[in-house]
Amino acid sequence: MQSENAPATARSRLFSVISSKGPQAHDRHPSSSSGAGGPALPAARTDARKERVVYVDNPGRTNENFEFSGNKVRTSKYTLISFLPRNLFEQFHRVAYIYFLLIVILNQIPQLAVFGRLASLFPLLFVLVVTAIKDGYEDWGRHRSDREENNRLSWVFQNGRFEPKRWKKIEAGEVVKIFQDESIPCDIVLLGTSDANGVAYVQTINLDGETNLKTRYARQESASKHPGLAPITGKVVCEPPNRNIYDFVAYLEIDDTQAPLGPNNIILRGCVLKNTAWIVGVVVYAGKETKAMLNSSGAQSKRSRLEQHMNKETLWLSFFLLIICIAGGVGMGKWVHDHDSDLNNFPYYKKRDTADKKFMYYGPFGEGVFAFLSFIIMFQIMIPISLYISMELVRLGQSYFMVRDVEMFHAPSNSRLQCRALNINEDLGQVKYIFSDKTGTLTENKMEFHSASIGGVDYSNVLAAKISGTSDSSDGMQVEGSHLKSGVRLDPNLLELLQTEVTSSEATFVHRYMLVLAACNTVVPTRHSGSLQYQAESPDEQALVFAASAYGYTLLDRTTSTIVLDVLGEQKSYKIVGIHEFDSVRKRMSIVVECPDNTYKLLVKGADTASGSGSLADGHLQAGVLFATQRHLDFYSTQGLRTLVVAFKDLGQPEFEEWHEKYKRASTALVDRVKLLREAASLIERNLALLGATAIEDRLQDGVPETISSLRNSGIKVWVLTGDKQETAISIGFSCALLTPDMEKVIVNANTKELCVEKLKSAIREHGITETKDKQLALIIDGNSLVHALSPDVEELLFDLAVACRIVICCRVAPLQKAGIVSLMKRRTKDMTLAIGDGANDVSMIQTADVGIGLSGQEGRQAVMASDFALGQFRFLKRLLLVHGHWNYQRLAYMVLYNFYRNAVFVMMLFWYILHTAFSAQTALFDWNLMFYSLIYTSVPTIVVGILDKDLSHKTLLGLPPLYGVGQRNESYNSVLFWATMLDTLWQSLVLFYVPFFTFQGTTIDIWGMGCLWAAAVVVLVNLHLAMDVLHWTWITHAAIWGSIVVSFACFFVLDALTDKGFIAHYRVMFHMASTAVFWLNILLVIVVALLPRFCAKVLMQKFWPSDLHIARELELKNRAAISEFVKSSAPSPRMVELDDVPYSDKESKEDE
C-alpha cells in the first residue's frame, strides 16, 4: 500500500496490477478478505468484540457465567416422544399436505361427505406414513451415530491426572490429551505436543476433504507448561463460535503474558492427529458450538426451472378446478331453485324427514355452496399433489443413474459424480450459459515449475525430458533420501551457475532467488519412512519448493521458529522472525528470517508485481533487470504459464526494530489483527530488490478442448472467468478451443467508467446486439473494466454486448466479481446459468448460478460443499449436460405433462357424470377406486418411465451436440404443449364418459357397474396412453405398464369380493360386469377412439414438422445394425463415425439458434 504511494510509483506501474494465480490458491487463507469462509465470515468479524473467556483447566470457572455448550452432539432431529408431533409439524410445512388435510376435514362435514371416512383419509395417511417411515429411518441412523460419537473416550485432565472421559461429558475449559491417530473430540487450542517445538500434524479430511496433513503449533509460552508437566493457570480469550473453519482469532494469557493465537493453534473437531505422539490442549468450543457442527447444515434447496413453469400450469389447473366446481355448484343451485316446491315429493330427494323436519336442506344458495365444496373434495386430484412426490422419486432415480455412470468416474481422484442437490436434475438439460473458472477447472491445477527468469536472464532450456515418477499423486511427491528427484525441468546453465562460487552478481541473484523459493512459503516437510514429503497448502508453493530442491536448495525442516535448508549439501538454519502471510490485498507473501550470519533478510514472493517496486543500490542494474523480467513475464503469460515475482531485501537494524515492534503488537492483537499485520508488512515491503520471476505450468485437463467445442456446438455459451492476465487468458482460450482463429475478438480494457462505457458502446455499434451467423464474436474484458461495467447504469451495455458474443473471457476478476457476472446474467435473461469451479473463490459464483458444479480437485472441498453437483473432471460436464441433463429434462418434462393429463382426464370424466346426477356430488366409482387411482393404479409406470425412458442413446446425444438445444428452447415443456395436452385430455375424458353412456343409456346398468367400467377404462386408457409415448421399452417398462394394468384389475376384483361393511355395496359388481362382452367391447372402443386423435397428431407432426429428436431417432434406427455392432465391440465403428460427423458437419456456418 505504502509502496504504491512511494515515489517509485512510476516504475511500479510496470508491474502494475496482479496476476492471480497466487491469489486463488491462497484465497482460503485466513487473512484473505474475499469471503472465503462463506457467509459467516463478516459476522465473525463484527462479533469479535464479544469475547469468550476460557480458563485453562478450570471448566467450573469457565462455565460459571456463561452457558457454554457441552460436548454432547445431536444431529438427530427427533426423540421418541417428539417424533410424532415434530415430524407431523414438519411434514405439514408443505402446502400440498395442508391442501390434503383441508380436503379431509371438509369431507368430515356430513353435508359434504363425498367419500367414506376411511377412504378419504387414505391418501393423506399414506403419504404421511411413508414420509414418516423414511424420516424415522434416517433419524434412527443419526441416533446411532450420535450415540457412538458421544460415547467415545478421550483422556481428560481431572483429579491431577489424565483419565478417560466420554466425549459427551467434556466441557469447555477442560484440558484433553489426544494420542496419535485419535479423533479430536471438540475444538481445542494446543497447549503442548510431544514435539519439542510444539508442532502437531492433523488430517482434516473429515472437515474440508483435503488429504494433506496440516501443521498446527502450540505456543512456545505454553509448550512447557501444561498439565502433567507443570501446573498451568491461564485463560484463552477467543471470538464467539462461528463457522469459518479457516479462521480463529484469540490470545492466550499465561502468567500475565499474552500470546496471539491464530488458526494454526486450534485443532477442530473431526480432525485426526497424525505423525504426532500426543498433544495436550484446552477445550474452547464444544458440542454444537464446534466449527464442524456449525458447518454441518445441508445444502440449500433450489427449485428447478421446470418446476417453476409447472407451478404456473398448476395455477391453471386450479382455475379449471374452480370453474368446474362453480359450474357444478351453480347447476345444483339452479336445479334446486327450479324444483324447490316439489323437492319434498321427489322420491329421490325428499327434503323433509319422517318427523317433518328439514333434512339437510339449505335452500338453493346453501345447496349450491355445499355442492361446490363437495365438488372440490371430489375433484381434488385435479391438482396433482402426487406429482410432487413422484417427481422426487424420479429425481432420486435419475441421481442414482448419474452417480453410477462409469463414464463419469475419475479414477485418479477416485471420485464419482455427486448429486448434492436433489431437485434440480432437469435444469442440467436447459443450460444456456456456462461460467467456468480456469485453474483447477479447465486445467489440472497440478503445478510444474517451467521456467525461471533470474536477474533478467531467462532459464527455460530444458535439460532432459521429465524424469519419470512425476506428480501422479496429488499429495506430495516422493523425495528419496533428502535429495529430490522429481519431474522438474532443469536448466543446465542454471545448474552450472549454482555450482560456481558466489562471486558474480549473476550468481548472487541465483542463490538469493533459490533461497526465496525454498524458504518463503508455508510448505511443511514431513518424513515418511525415510523419504521426505512436502505438505503444501497450494500446489504453486509445492512446485516452487520442488524446483528449489532440484537446484540444490532443499527444504528439510520447518517449525514455527526455524527453517532448515540443505543448501548444496550444507545444512543451514534460518530463524523465522515473522511471517506475513499471503493476502489478496497485498498479493504477496513475505518472511523475515535471521540468517546464519545474523543478518535479517526479507524474502518476498508475490503476484507479478507488487513485489517489484524496489530498487537496489545498484539502480542501473535493477532497471535493466526490471525491464528484462517484465519481458519474460509477458512471454510466459502468452504461453499460458502462471507467473510469480521473487524479490528480496536486506533489513537494516533500525528498520528491523521498528517493524519487529509493530509486528509483535499486531500479532497479539485480538481486534483488527489482519489490518495491523498488513500495516506492519507495509513498513518493510517496499524498496525491494527484484530477483526474478518464476513460471509454473498448469496443464489443461484431459479432454477440455473437445468438451468445450462440444458445449459450444450444443448452443451453450461458455464464459471463462479467470484471475489470469489477459495474455494468459487468451492463450488458454486458444488452447482449449474456446477461441478459434476465425473469431473476432472484442477487447475491453478500461480504467475509468467513461472509457468503459465508450468502449462497450463502440463495440455494440460495430457488431450489433444480436448474434450473427457469419461472424462469431469473442468478448475479452478485464477485471478493472468489469468494476465499471457491472455498475447498475452500465450493466445493460455489457449484457447486450455479451449476449451477442459466443464466447466471453473475463480476466483478472476477483471472486466477488465472478458472482456479480453470474447474477447479472441471471437477472437479465431467463436462460439457465451454470457455474463450475473448484476453489473457495468460486463458491459465491457456484451459489449464485442456477446450477452450481464443484470440481473435487486440488483446492479443497469448499466448492464441492457449495455445489449442487460435484464432478471429478471438467470433461465430464459434457456427458452430464448433453446426456444426463438431456435425459433428465426430457423425462421430467414428459412426466409432468402426463401427470397433468392423467389426473385431469379422471376428474373431467367424473365431472361429465355430475351433469347426469342432477348436479349432486355422486360418483359412479367406488371410493377405493377413486383413492387408489393416482396412488396405485397409475403411479408406478409414470415413475418408471420418468426414470428409465430414453429418447436417444448417449452416443447420438454426444455425437450431435445441437440436440441439446431442445432443452434450451423449452421444447419439451411449454405452454403450447400444456394446452395441447389439455385439449387432448378434454377429448379423452369425453370419450371415456360418453361411450359407456350411450351404450348403457336406458338399460338395467346399475351405478356401481357403470363405475367399474369407467374405472377399468380410465386405468387402461392412461396406461396405454403412456405406452404409446414410451420410446424405450426395457423389461422394466413392460413390467411396470402391463403390471400396473394387471394389478389394477386384481384390485377391482379383490375390492368387489370383500363383504365387509365398507365394501358390501360393491359386492360382486366387477364379476358381473367382466362376464359381459359389452364391458370389454366398451373398453376397446374407448381406447381406440380416445387415442386416435393423439396418434394422428403424432404421425402428422413427425411427417411434416419432425423435431430434431425425431430425426435423430430415425438416424438411430437407420444405423441400428452399426450401433449393435458398436456396443458389442465397444470400439468406435466406422458407421457410427458417419452418424457423428455427417449431420452437423457444416454446423458452424449455419447454426442459427
Place this chain on the structure above:
Amino acid sequence: MSNDAASSSAGASAKPSRKPKYSKFTQQELPACKPLLTPGWVIAILMLVGAIFIPIGAIALLASNSVVEIVEQYETSCLPANITTKEARIRYIQDDTTEKSCPMTLTVPKKMNNPVYVYYQLDHYYQNHRRYVKSRSDKQLLDGASTSNSDLDSCKPLKQFNNTPIIPCGLIAWSLFNDTYLFSRQNSAPIPVNKRGISWKSDRDHKFGSTVFPSNFPNNLNRNESSSAFIGGAALNVSQPLSEAEDLIVWMRSAALPTFRKLWGKIETDLQAGEIISVNITNVYNTYEFGGKKKLVLSTASWLGGKNNFLGIAYLTVGVLCIFLAIVFFLIHYKTPRPLGDTSYLSWNRKGNVNGLS
C-alpha cells in the same frame, strides 16, 4: 453400494475404489425395444384396427338387430282423459279409492323367443342422486333389527318412523316401484311371468338377509293411518324375508343414469309374430311429481344385451375411419416421401423455411 466389489480391484491404493460397478442396468443400457412410428407401422396399425373393428361392428349390429323389443309408454295414456294438470295427476295417483287398472294391447312385431324379459323403464328419475344413493343401510338389509342405530344414520331422512327404525330403511326401499302388469293372450289365456331369479344371486345370498323381515315400513300403512307424504311406493310382504323380495333387490341396485330399465319378470314362453297381447297395468307409481315417463318394455336379449345399435355403429365408423386414415397416410407418404433420418430436416441444417413438403 458397489464398494465391496470395487475394493478388490483397487489393489495398489489403500482406499477402496469408488468406481461404480458396471452393469447394463446402472449404465442404462438394458436391451430395449425402441418403437418408432415409421409410415409402414402407422399404416399397418391403422389397417389392423380397421380390420378388427369393422367385423366387430357388423356382428354387434347384427346382434342388436336380432333383438325384438316392444316399448309401450303409459304414464299419460293410462290417465283418465279429463286429468291434464300436474296437480290433478298427483291427486289422482295418490287417491287410493280410484281404480287405476289400465288395459292395453301390444302387438308382437317379430317372433320373440323365450325368455322374453319384462322391464319397466323410467326416465328423469335420478336414482343416482347423491341423497338417494346414500339413503340405505346395507348393514340393516343383511342383519335386520340387530343393526346398531349409528349404522342406520345413512338412511335419513327415512331412518325411523314413529321413533322405531324402519326395516328396510332409507329412501330407496321406500320408493320401491309398484306398478304391476298382467299379461294375457288374445284368447284371455294368462301369460305367466316368472318373478323369480330376476335379481343377482350374489345380492340375494350376501346382501339381503334371509331372516330379515320388513317392519314399521311406511308403505305398508294405510293412507288413512298416515300422512300421504309417507307413502312412497310399494308395500312389502312382512312375512317374506328381504332375500326373497326380488323386486326390492332389483330396485335397490340404483341405476347409473336417470333413464333406466329394471327387470320386472320373465315370460318363459315364445311370443309369435303378429300376436296381440293384452296387458293390464296397475298404474299406481307416482312419477308425475317430476314429470317422469313410464314405459313397459318386452324384449328378448342377445349376447350383447338388449337392443342398442350404438356399439355396432361406433365400431363400424371407427373401423372405416381407420382404414380411411391408413389410405390418407399412405398417399401422403407416397406423394411426399421423407427419407428416414433425413438430416436436412435438423433445425441447424435447415435453410430458410422448410415445411417438410419439399
